[in-house]
């Protein structure tokens with residue numbers, strides 16, 4: 001059975017306990033191996049691929065997550081939609097720890113991550129990122145979270161910092177003045193890569209803390225993040241159980257055609273070698289033979 005849904009687990013979520021009939025697959029990609037072997041399993045009759053972004057033992061810091069390998073590997077397995085489960089800090093009083101957020105925008109403050117599959121070689125590709133998440137997958141996530149009885153915020157801007165350190169109070173204050181809603185370290189370059197790989201992508205953000213700006217709450221630390229994440233893992237699983245079996249097979253969004261108008265390099269300037277290397281992503285547009 002075709003694996004169409006990918007789930008990327010973030011901090012504190014290294015396995016998906018609800019998967020049945022599981023097998024582990026080691027995938028190789030032109031960008032090296034993904035963060036961990038990918039677990040293939042069944043959730044309520046639907047085949048799912050699960051990948052813990054920081055590795056099974058949380059070996060990869062946000063800057064070192066092999067994001068290109070992760071998305072390439074999921075695409076290679078046939079995945080068309082990717083749901084990321086992510087721990088975030090809240091930048092607004094009304095978004096409380098243990099709430100869920102389905103962000104609709106991202107502000108990228110990362111500074112040292114590869115952000116494109118086509119950076120070093122390959123044709124010049126400019127995908128649109130005005131809406132960085134799949135609108136249909138976001139809507140479905142939101143409906144699933146509501147059915148699961150979670151307190152969920154239907155939109156929000158996720159600011160992605162480089163880390164690995166948490167923010168200073170001055171940074172946190174300034175980010176808040178920019179109007180962001182939640183803060184994390186991993187949504188970028190994932191959203192960029194998902195779009196380049198023509199995959200639907202959305203984040204289920206689990207709020208773990210109030211970052212460092214709050215006057216009465218303790219500044220964020222790892223223990224709080226993991227503790228609150230653990231308290232919310234069951235909710236995340238419940239949302240996935242509500243979501244995955246109801247996702248229609250066919251998509252009506254434009255994520256699957258993101259490259260159709262995006263390749264600028266003249267076809268005769270793209271070598272056979274490059275066409276072969278990128279055939280998984282570009283084969284529809286620039287066949288190798």
Ligand SMILES: CSC[C@H]1O[C@H](OP(=O)(O)O)[C@H](O)[C@@H]1O
Pocket residue numbers: 009010011053054062085086087088184185186187222225226
């Ligand atoms: C462990 S605290 C900081 C860490 O948690 C978040 O990870 P993820 O998005 O993978 O859940 C945050 O982005 C940082 O990487």
Ligand SMILES: Nc1ncnc2[nH]cnc12
Pocket residue numbers: 087088089090161166167183184185208209210211212220225
């Ligand atoms: N306050 C915070 N800053 C960055 N990443 C986070 N992940 C969870 N909480 C965070």
